[in-house]
Amino acid sequence: MEYETLPLENPDDKLNLLMANNEPYDILKLSGSQYNRLAVQGALEPLGELIEQYGPNIKSSVPQEYFDNAMVDGQIYGIPEKHPRGFVGSSLAIRQDLLDELNLEVPTTIDEFYNLLVAIKEKKGIVPLTGFESIIPEISGAFGVVTTFEVENGKLIHRLESEGMKQYLAFMNKLYQEGLIDPEWPVNKSETVQQKFTTGKAGVTTYGWGVASAVTTALHKNFPDAKITLIKSLTGPDGKVGNWVQGGGVSWYIAVPKASKNKEEAIKYINAKLEKELFKNLAIGEEGVHHKVENGELFPILPAFNDERGSADWFMTGTVSADYEEQWLLRVRKDPVLYATFEDIQTQLSVSRSDPTLLAPPLPVVANNLQKLTKAENDYVIKIIAGAESLDNYDKFVESWKADGGSDMLTELSAWYEQSK
Numbered sequence: 001m002e003y004e005t006l007p008l009e010n011p012d013d014k015l016n017l018l019m020a021n022n023e024p025y026d027i028l029k030l031s032g033s034q035y036n037r038l039a040v041q042g043a044l045e046p047l048g049e050l051i052e053q054y055g056p057n058i059k060s061s062v063p064q065e066y067f068d069n070a071m072v073d074g075q076i077y078g079i080p081e082k083h084p085r086g087f088v089g090s091s092l093a094i095r096q097d098l099l100d101e102l103n104l105e106v107p108t109t110i111d112e113f114y115n116l117l118v119a120i121k122e123k124k125g126i127v128p129l130t131g132f133e134s135i136i137p138e139i140s141g142a143f144g145v146v147t148t149f150e151v152e153n154g155k156l157i158h159r160l161e162s163e164g165m166k167q168y169l170a171f172m173n174k175l176y177q178e179g180l181i182d183p184e185w186p187v188n189k190s191e192t193v194q195q196k197f198t199t200g201k202a203g204v205t206t207y208g209w210g211v212a213s214a215v216t217t218a219l220h221k222n223f224p225d226a227k228i229t230l231i232k233s234l235t236g237p238d239g240k241v242g243n244w245v246q247g248g249g250v251s252w253y254i255a256v257p258k259a260s261k262n263k264e265e266a267i268k269y270i271n272a273k274l275e276k277e278l279f280k281n282l283a284i285g286e287e288g289v290h291h292k293v294e295n296g297e298l299f300p301i302l303p304a305f306n307d308e309r310g311s312a313d314w315f316m317t318g319t320v321s322a323d324y325e326e327q328w329l330l331r332v333r334k335d336p337v338l339y340a341t342f343e344d345i346q347t348q349l350s351v352s353r354s355d356p357t358l359l360a361p362p363l364p365v366v367a368n369n370l371q372k373l374t375k376a377e378n379d380y381v382i383k384i385i386a387g388a389e390s391l392d393n394y395d396k397f398v399e400s401w402k403a404d405g406g407s408d409m410l411t412e413l414s415a416w417y418e419q420s421k
Contacts, residue, residue, distance in 0.1 A: 003315070012037075019043040022259035026266045027317060033371075035070075035078050035253035036362030044077040045256045050267045051076070057274035058267070061320045069250055069361045078253030079270065082321040084328035086248030088348045092138050092231035093197070093207035095219075098124070099229060109235045110142040110171070117180040120203040129181045130196045131206035132188035134381035135159075135168075137244045142236030143167040146244050147355035148374075149413065156356060156417040158410060160377060160398050164240070169394070172385045186386045198222060204231065209332075212341035230341075233348050243352040249359060254317045270317045279320045284327050285309045291330055298327060300334045357413055359420070365412040369405035376401060 004025075006014050012034060018025065019038060030038065038044050051058050058079055066080040094116075099106065102123060107113040117128035137146055144150075144164035150157055159165050175181045182188060182202065190211070197205040198218040207215070207230070219226050235241040256266045273279060284291050284298065290305045291298050300306070313331075333339045360366070380397055383389040389397075402410075 019257060019259075022257075024259070024261065025257050026260045026262045027270065028255045028257060029081075029317065030078060030253045030255055032250065032253065032362040033367040035255060036072060036364055036367050038255070039072040039075075039077040039362075040364060043258055045258050045260065045263055046075045046077060047079065047256065047267065048076050050256075050263060051079070054264060054267045055079075055271045057271045057276075057320075058318065061274045061279075061318060061322075063321060065359060066250060066321075069359050070253060071361055078255040079318050080250045081252040081254060081316065081318050082324075083247040083249050083251045084319070084321075085325045086245040086354060087342070088243050088345050088352050089210070089246045090137060090206065090208045090243070091233075091345050091348070092129075092136075092204055093215075093228050094204045094231060095223065096227040096229040097223070097225070098203055106229060106231055107234065108232075110139070110237065113139075113231065113234050114175075114180075117175065117204070118178075121180060124203060126200065127182045127196060127202040128179075129175065129204045130185075130188065130193050130202035131182065132185060132190065132193055133206055134378040134385070136172075136206055137242070138231065138233050139172070140164075140168045141242030141351075142234045142240055143171070144236070144238075144240045144242070146242040146353060149355055149357045151356050151417075156410070156414045158406065160401060160406075166391060166394060169381065169384045169391060173387060173391070176385055176387060181385075186382050186388075194218065209338060209342040209345050213335050213337045216337050228341075230344055232345075233351050241351045243348045245349065245352045245354040248354055253362075273316075274318055274320055276320055276323065280323065280327065283309070283312050283316070283319070283324060284330050298330050298333070300330045302334060305330065306334060356417065360413060360416050363412050363416065365405075365408050369409045373401060373404065373406055373409065376404070 015034060015038075019041075028038075028044075035044075062080055062082065066082055067076060070076050070078050070080045098120070102116070102119050104116055104119060105112075107116050120126065120128040135145070140146065145159050145162055145168050148159060150159055150162055152162065172181070176183075176185070182193075182196070184192075193202075193205055194211060194215050195218075196202040198215060199222055207228075212228075216228060219228065233241050233243045254270060256263050260266060273282060284300075285305060285308060287293065289301065290309050291300050293299075332342045380389060384391060384394075
């Protein structure tokens with residue numbers, strides 16, 4: 001096998017050029033938008049009959065609903081590589097010693113959270129809350145806004161159409177106007193937010209389990225005895241609470257180019273890699289060498305796991321999805337701080353939900369519009385939070401957003417949603 005990666009700059013242009021020139025590739029690992037575009041263009045081989053003839057492991061490894069997701073004009077052009085598992089990715093964070101100094105408990109409601117920020121500003125004189133995100137699920141969930149698309153009264157809507165979105169933006173703008181969130185919110189980056197929190201310049205920060213190790217290490221350089229305490233999904237005035245379950249859909253599509261001269265061999269190869277024991281070895285290595293079992297759970301053996309299996313997911317062409325849900329956790333358990341934070345954040349699962357469009361197939365109108373519409377939404381939300389735009393013009397922005405492709409995208413997704421019920 002020879003592997004090649006697309007360039008970081010303009011990867012889609014490079015991919016289109018390779019396909020147009022009928023370059024001799026046999027297997028492609030594609031994003032949803034890449035998969036849909038190439039399938040519609042006729043650049044990919046239909047795989048239904050090949051999988052039926054040469055892919056028994058493929059058929060048994062991928063749940064049928066994910067094959068349904070891969071349909072383009074009634075044909076399967078790619079093997080869906082299921083995301084390992086759904087998880088909650090974020091919370092808010094504060095130093096426990098700061099809470100103790102203020103003689104306050106961890107807030108659980110939006111009002112208690114507001115009071116905490118006021119106390120930090122008045123008694124400590126530091127930035128009460130730092131971050132850079134447009135939507136903070138732990139806060140927006142208090143107003144009923146969690147995922148990009150929502151279902152209201154049985155109808156699929158975008159969160160911009162939700163009344164809760166206006167309430168969330170009004171609350172965030174209030175925090176900004178009262179000096180309770182970072183004045184540099186619109187220009188902050190992840191690194192600057194972490195630096196402000198770990199040096200004590202900010203009291204509360206947006207936080208994800210993926211940065212837990214780096215943040216904890218940096219924090220202990222300045223506050224050796226500090227303990228990070230999570231502030232989880234807050235309950236709003238109407239009793240609403242929620243967070244976003246990320247993952248669980250399709251990460252990649254494994255396709256065979258129409259121009260390939262080795263179509264049968266490609267499917268045989270993918271099928272062989274999905275034999276259960278071989279896949280396990282490829283994914284997490286050998287027991288006693290790369291991983292071990294403790295109390296019925298898998299844990300990595302370091303540094304062997306990182307050295308020899310740390311990047312294994314990039315070389316997968318599909319997964320044995322039922323097994324990989326647990327095997328994937330080795331990548332979280334390779335660091336004790338990361339794993340502890342991950343587990344703590346997952347306690348929000350009971351009040352969290354997935355996007356209702358999670359299992360939607362790659363749809364052409366969505367693929368052509370989602371990226372630009374998401375950017376327009378994020379830019380506008382940040383401006384509202386920072387007071388650069390007025391909520392009085394919110395409805396006009398939504399009308400403009402719909403006219404720029406939002407309505408077409410919603411129409412396409414709604415048609416799929418109604419059929420999938």
